[in-house]
Amino acid sequence: MQLATLLLAAGSSSRLGGRPKQLLHQHGTTLVRQMAELALSLDSGPVVVVLGANEELIRQELAGLPLLTPFNPNWTEGLAASLRVGLNALADESINAFLVLLTDQPYVTADLLRQLINARQTTGRGIIASRYAEPAHLGVPALFDRRYIREFLTFTGDVGARKLIRQYPDDCAEVPFPQGSVDLDTPEDVARWQQAVRSKP
Helix, strand or coil: EEEEEEEEECCCCHHHHHCHHHHEECCCCEEEHHHHHHHHHCCCCCCEEECCEEEEHHHHHHCCCCEEECCCCCHHHHHHHHHHHHHHCCCCCCEEEEEEEECCCCCCCCCHHHHHHHHHHHHHCCCEEEEECCCHHHHHHHHEEHHHHHHHCCCCCCCCHHHHHHHHHHHEEEEHHHHCCCCCHHHHHHHHHHHHHHHHH
8 A cells, every 4th residue: 555644744833832842852852753754664655744834943853854845835724724735745646545643642653553554454444543532532643545635625724634534434444542632732731741751650
């Protein structure tokens, strides 16, 4: 299976007071570089990192990695614009499916991404989503068959992968990701995450 990965890294982190969440550090590197390296480690196809706010700072963090890094001039619109830019960057690529990742889910691992790929191969479903523990729902990281590209390109506003996951439950399989609900939108989110990291034995 030829698989592309879209890493959406265009947001301004406005609820963090403009502090780019993409540049928060974990395991000695920034979240955006860590996520890009995870995607590359799959060795399954092209990796696209969509940039927007703080473009130059984030681009510097990705130096030396074999990525496509298109700029989303409409990043203030929300997720839909970044999905369109990322998918259009893949227009000349021969792919069967694509993964959608965000930069603010610090517990994503390469093993989780491989589980999503394996579930696609074993179930044949067109959507493979992550199931969070709290609150219990399906979300990203998620894998989509290429037949869904056309629908993603029609999205507008702050609408992303979850819309299609909800829209096509009969074509959706799931992989457990209990920590998927941990994201880093606010200073309080970051403080809780950092405390959890420090308290791990």
